[in-house]
Amino acid sequence: MEDYLVRIIAKDAGVRAIACITTDLVNEMATRNETSETATAVIGEAITGGALLGSLLKIKHRVAAKFDGDGPVGKVVVESDAYGKVRGYLENSAVNTLRDEAPIDPYGVQEALGEGVLHVSRDMRLPELVQSYTPLKQGVTDTLDYYLNQSEQVKSLIQVGTVLGEDGLVVAAGGILLQNLGDSKANTLALLQERLAEMPPIEEQLHNGTMPENILENLFAGIEYIYLEERPIRFVCTCSRERVEKAIIVSGEEEIRFLIADGGATVDCHFCHEQYEFDVDDLEEILEELLGEDDEDED
């Protein structure tokens, strides 16, 4: 089954809502990165959050969220566009902070992330990226919730989660995002929050076969809303040989000379693990290009 998100809007109630299922995506991430159970839960929650943040974007905009904590998982990066295309990676895919006895956070996501900051960078096709830094809270859900409410200053509610099976892959993953419409004075969000708290967590509902559209339907019972769209969510990497070349140029003359002396370079894309090979001839060409550009600058 394909992953997707659904978007609805309740105009009179002044709320928009997005719910998604990301089970296949999370398992693809787990397989690509050969993640431990903890790492699967961390990247699963983060990439689901990324997909939800992406759903708030206007077309051609992009968002990147970096969970930069001092915990054993290291940095966790997710990126999304407005079309449901997401990618992500984590530094330590072997991290294990499982806490079987703990009913809250059994996969040890909070401990794996540690303390630090969430750095969100939005490319809104302006001359500068729109950047924000908020503290890491208790796990991915709380961190993203704090970011949306504090940094974006829009009353929001987000919940992401995964259910792991015995083989270490997820049997369900997904999330929900509720947000007040700009000028809303209605207090529907508080009501929805209460209803959500009474329901099983989103990932449990998905695991039980309740699909995103049904979760929203149950949540919005008695509230008038319009069904806006259903959109697929999938892993797409934006890397290319050209982009890797640009990155090598940016690394500077000294680094390139070092790579040439080393007999070539293999660049591994953090996100999709595509390997880009550069032999000495390739690197010399890149160096020429770099030095050529420097000459132009001096004119």
Ligand SMILES: [Zn+2]
């Ligand atoms: Zn890639």
